[in-house]
Amino acid sequence: MTCRDHDVLLSLRAAGALDAAESVRVEAHLAGCAACRAEADALAAALGLARLPPVSDAERRVLGELPERTLAALRRSSRRRSLGKRFAAVFAAAAAAAALVLAPAVLRKDPGAPAGEAEVAWEAPDLDGIWNDTAVIDLESSVAAGEDEADAVLAALDN
């Protein structure tokens, strides 16, 4: 095998990722090839310098808070989600009630309208339609809450 055939294996060797058979093959090649030995040393040096230092005590102290903070953030987000759902339900009910009260006034003929304008006959609101609309509002807000959940969770991080 040529030096070129060992290219990838030398990188894997520097990462400590060779299996036993590969290791035997690579070491046999390195024993007789000074150029590849130099390349292997250079790769090991580069990866050694690129590695991060071990976790310091200061880091460990800060990172030790991770489970509790994550759990607290999740609880905050769950509370927000449940409040949001309740708000959406109340809003939908209020919108339905407002539609029932305001629909006759809105649909009644405007007394100041110019003569000649076609008269619009008042029609009773379609209660089924209003009900369906509010149901859609409620459904949509639930779906949106699901899709935006990740953002809500992230927003909870700031509190």
Place this chain on the structure above:
Amino acid sequence: MDDAHDKGQRPNLRVVAGGASPASGQAAGDRAADEALLAAFLVGDDDAFGELVRRYERLVVSIVRRYTRTPEDARDLAQRTFLRAFVAARRTLGRDPQGAFPFRRWLVRVAVNLAKNHLRNELRFDRAGASLRALGPAEAPPVGADQLLRAERAARLRAEVLRLPRRQREVLTLRIDAELPFAEIAEVLGITENAAKVTFHHGSRRLREALGREETP
């Protein structure tokens, strides 16, 4: 819900084997344990959540550490990683409670993506990449000329890692920071194991060349 947790008490954590570097990929037993903990969490067991975080915090932190300026940043990025993975798990298992959710794989993928986004934000106002050297955990203060020189070269080379093409950077850091086996790196990134190894080789060769340029006056 029990308010005890909100008052800063630690969740009751059971000891479960696990860590940043399993022998090869994720063992079936570990995956089953993850699924049991996820199922418990989804029915309201917050301690199961705490246990999953404890189980994988080392792995997640090892992935995001290189991209942050301070330990607090690393902790926050790790926290975001867990929250996103949990939201995804809740959504997936909420739709299909009998389904499987590869939690560890998701976690690694989310950590890699959030780290990438974090890096992008760091570079948004710094086209020259001068701030790259400020990223990553601080070294112990060097003592003597040799250590000073080594610290200087290490800082330059770590900045070089962040300049690698995305895939090379991902594979290289998942190997040297998270110490994942190539089979698992391949699984997480959706490539073959052989492609992961070759990509790693290209990344390490770039670093070796950067080191060579530095040493050549």
